[in-house]
Amino acid sequence: MALNEHTSSGQKMIGIALSGGVDSATAAFLLKQAGYDLIGFHMHLTKEGTGCNRACCSLDSAEDARRVAGLLDMPFYVLNMEEQFKREVVEPSRAAYRSGRTPNPCVLCNQHMKFKYLLFKARELGCEALATGHYVRKTTEGATGEYSVKVGMDPKKDQSYFLYFLNQELLSYLEFPLGWFTKEGTRAIAKRAGLKVAAKPDSQDICFHLIEEGDISGESGTLVDEEGIVLGRHEGVEHYTVGQRKGLGIALGYPLYVKEIRPESREVVIAPDDRILAGGLVAARVSLVNRFAMDKIKFRDSMVRVKVRSRAETALAKVEFKGGERAEFEFIRPVRAVCPGQAVVMYMHDEMLGGGIIEKATY
Amino acid sequence: VTAIYLDNASTTKPLPEVLEAMRPYLTEEYGNPSSLYALGRRARKAIDEARDLAADILGVDSKEITFCSGATESISTLLTGAALETDKERRKFVTSSIEHKAVLKTAEWLQQHLGWEVILIKPRPSGHIDPDEFIDACSDGCGLASLQWVNNEIGTIQPVEQIASRLKGSGTPLHTDAVQGLGKMRLDLADSGVAMLSASGHKFYGPKGSGLSYIRERGVKVAKMIIGGGQELERRAGTENVAGSVGLAEALSIVANGSDAFLDRLRDLEKRFLSVLDATGVEYDLNGADPRAPGIINIFFPRVEGESLLLHTDRAGVYISAGSACSSGSTEPSYVVSSLGHDRLRGLCSVRISIGWHNTADEVEEAAGRIANIVAKLQGKT
Numbered sequence: 030m031a032l033n034e035h036t037s038s039g040q041k042m043i044g045i046a047l048s049g050g051v052d053s054a055t056a057a058f059l060l061k062q063a064g065y066d067l068i069g070f071h072m073h074l075t076k077e078g079t080g081c082n083r084a085c086c087s088l089d090s091a092e093d094a095r096r097v098a099g100l101l102d103m104p105f106y107v108l109n110m111e112e113q114f115k116r117e118v119v120e121p122s123r124a125a126y127r128s129g130r131t132p133n134p135c136v137l138c139n140q141h142m143k144f145k146y147l148l149f150k151a152r153e154l155g156c157e158a159l160a161t162g163h164y165v166r167k168t169t170e171g172a173t174g175e176y177s178v179k180v181g182m183d184p185k186k187d188q189s190y191f192l193y194f195l196n197q198e199l200l201s202y203l204e205f206p207l208g209w210f211t212k213e214g215t216r217a218i219a220k221r222a223g224l225k226v227a228a229k230p231d232s233q234d235i236c237f238h239l240i241e242e243g244d245i246s247g248e249s250g251t252l253v254d255e256e257g258i259v260l261g262r263h264e265g266v267e268h269y270t271v272g273q274r275k276g277l278g279i280a281l282g283y284p285l286y287v288k289e290i291r292p293e294s295r296e297v298v299i300a301p302d303d304r305i306l307a308g309g310l311v312a313a314r315v316s317l318v319n320r321f322a323m324d325k326i327k328f329r330d331s332m333v334r335v336k337v338r339s340r341a342e343t344a345l346a347k348v349e350f351k352g353g354e355r356a357e358f359e360f361i362r363p364v365r366a367v368c369p370g371q372a373v374v375m376y377m378h379d380e381m382l383g384g385g386i387i388e389k390a391t392y
Numbered sequence: 393v394t395a396i397y398l399d400n401a402s403t404t405k406p407l408p409e410v411l412e413a414m415r416p417y418l419t420e421e422y423g424n425p426s427s428l429y430a431l432g433r434r435a436r437k438a439i440d441e442a443r444d445l446a447a448d449i450l451g452v453d454s455k456e457i458t459f460c461s462g463a464t465e466s467i468s469t470l471l472t473g474a475a476l477e478t479d480k481e482r483r484k485f486v487t488s489s490i491e492h493k494a495v496l497k498t499a500e501w502l503q504q505h506l507g508w509e510v511i512l513i514k515p516r517p518s519g520h521i522d523p524d525e526f527i528d529a530c531s532d533g534c535g536l537a538s539l540q541w542v543n544n545e546i547g548t549i550q551p552v553e554q555i556a557s558r559l560k561g562s563g564t565p566l567h568t569d570a571v572q573g574l575g576k577m578r579l580d581l582a583d584s585g586v587a588m589l590s591a592s593g594h595k596f597y598g599p600k601g602s603g604l605s606y607i608r609e610r611g612v613k614v615a616k617m618i619i620g621g622g623q624e625l626e627r628r629a630g631t632e633n634v635a636g637s638v639g640l641a642e643a644l645s646i647v648a649n650g651s652d653a654f655l656d657r658l659r660d661l662e663k664r665f666l667s668v669l670d671a672t673g674v675e676y677d678l679n680g681a682d683p684r685a686p687g688i689i690n691i692f693f694p695r696v697e698g699e700s701l702l703l704h705t706d707r708a709g710v711y712i713s714a715g716s717a718c719s720s721g722s723t724e725p726s727y728v729v730s731s732l733g734h735d736r737l738r739g740l741c742s743v744r745i746s747i748g749w750h751n752t753a754d755e756v757e758e759a760a761g762r763i764a765n766i767v768a769k770l771q772g773k774t
Contacts, residue, residue, distance in 0.1 A: 109722035
């Protein structure tokens with residue numbers, strides 16, 4: 030039996046993470062066009078029948094991914110990562126909710142699933158790089174060849190926020206072919222390439238559903254104002270997010286928001302609009318993408334633009350590195366709804382410098 | 393690189409004779425066996441002859457053989473059909489914990505939809521079911537039992553004949569999933585006590601989409617589950633798969649006739665494979681002990697995830713499998729290996745090599761070498 034599939038064209042072999050969506054499919058197509066040898070991987074993260082129909086974990090997505098691999102004529106493997114997903118994404122996210130924080134499963138999934146297990150498997154199999162359909166640009170600094178990460182050319186689709194943890198070692202193995210494309214451009218390419226997923230709706234890229242349907246055992250507590258006066262009761266701190274307005278069940282004649290969550294006393298602190306504006310924040314596990322990031326930050330008198338949510342506008346802040354991967358940020362103008370557990374990501378112009386996890390907001 | 397196919401327990405390459413036997417019914421002899429004119433009559437004759445041939449080999453009456461689409465259909469319809477004909481007070485189903493999913497999932501269905509009690513007998517560490525334990529479980533108002541003849545993952549031969557004969561007259565009909573048994577061992581159903589049997593053509597060098605059910609005429613009642621026309625002696629509606637049934641019978645006759653020489657050959661190939669592995673010095677252990685059907689070897693490679701090994705062997709052109717494929721196509725740790733009392737890790741780190749009629753000595757030795765190379769590399773890494 031002849032084995033064309035295994036005869037190498039002598040080209041660099043690249044692994045491509047195929048989610049079953051249009052982005053990764055198009056990324057694969059672009060790499061194929063560029064002449065690379067590809068191996069497609071799909072991460073199987075949850076059992077079917079969990080009720081989770083997000084594009085990231087349904088059976089359909091594995092099928093869609095398989096079709097893409099077939100069309101582009103590449104080997105395709107579905108990797109069973111159920112256990113790792115549970116251990117590295119689902120459980121920590123649930124734990125975060127229980128402790129009054131708002132987790133970011135997408136960050137965890139990128140960090141621990143894609144760029145740890147999947148990357149390991151791809152490299153083990155001889156892939157020199159792993160490509161994904163993320164909308165970010167990887168570039169190299171002229172003099173030293175160090176990698177930096179720039180926001181995707183399509184500002185609406187930029188995904189650098191979810192990749193704040195990238196470092197030189199990871200970047201040396203990663204490729205992001207879509208960074209230079211807009212979403213419309215991606216869809217147009219997919220359509221012309223005959224990829225069936227061209228018109229597929231955007232995935233939520235989140236597995237909140239799965240995380241929330243699990244046992245987040247609610248322990249009731251109180252809704253209090255900033256003075257500690259009880260305004261009402263709640264069924265568990267895990268149901269609240271800092272900045273949340275809806276579903277508080279309290280009417281005082283003006284809008285009220287969750288300002289703080291205190292898991293130890295099971296108190297959810299409620300405050301009016303002007304009181305939830307944070308003056309700064311404290312972050313942990315802070316990392317920078319390359320060595321120059323620190324120089325750039327110092328050169329600009331420690332002024333950076335930061336994002337505290339994926340969909341937020343950037344805000345100007347002064348950053349002070351505290352050692353031990355900790356940093357304090359002071360906003361130039363107050364920022365609303367700073368959620369512990371979310372990432373704080375630093376930018377300068379179109380470059381993503383790095384970031385960390387928000388520990389607490391300061392007022 | 394030349395690919396080496398060592399996954400014959402998944403499916404087999406059809407024999408040329410099988411294809412030849414089928415060809416007329418996919419070309420000029422395309423008639424519907426239910427039609428009264430000559431073209432239809434010839435198709436009917438082909439089906440009848442295929443049925444006679446299969447019945448003859450299995451030592452049963454032609455009327456007891458039904459053709460269908462494969463063992464999964466056979467198992468699902470026989471077990472649910474028999475369950476529907478069982479008295480209320482005997483709603484207890486006994487089977488083993490290492491059956492194929494077709495049986496285990498049907499058992500779950502019986503439990504959920506018909507309120508049956510299901511008893512799963514665990515194998516001994518050797519991979520064999522203790523006949524006394526099985527019979528004991530059947531003793532108290534058991535309406536249906538099923539035991540696979542040869543395990544599809546580890547190749548162990550179950551004491552089906554002994555259990556069937558001991559269950560005779562007990563009121564517990566015994567079904568057997570003979571998918572891996574046919575072609576690997578002699579099965580004589582005459583007076584065996586086996587009430588029902590299921591098999592798939594493509595596991596013994598026949599075509600995919602062809603299957604066979606045996607339902608003993610005496611004492612076994614099975615409700616019709618595929619409802620419609622009166623085909624297959626009113627047991628399975630739908631226009632017959634003439635070519636498939638002819639191909640299945642042809643394949644069965646070839647593997648049955650060549651049996652002893654064929655089995656010796658499989659044993660020899662198995663030995664050669666293992667001796668190459670031994671010579672390379674890689675660490676391994678076999679899952680499941682004798683008596684085993686020849687050709688199925690389940691190997692535990694410590695510290696080597698089956699999934700990783702499979703990715704590498706695919707790249708190296710050696711086609712083997714691990715555990716059972718889940719619907720998304722990813723690999724699940726083997727519940728069969730885990731059932732043998734090993735830890736989960738062993739189920740995760742075991743692969744199945746299944747040798748078939750088409751394999752040559754050179755092939756199995758070459759494959760063992762390639763696998764050993766990969767294993768050594770992966771074992772060294774962790």
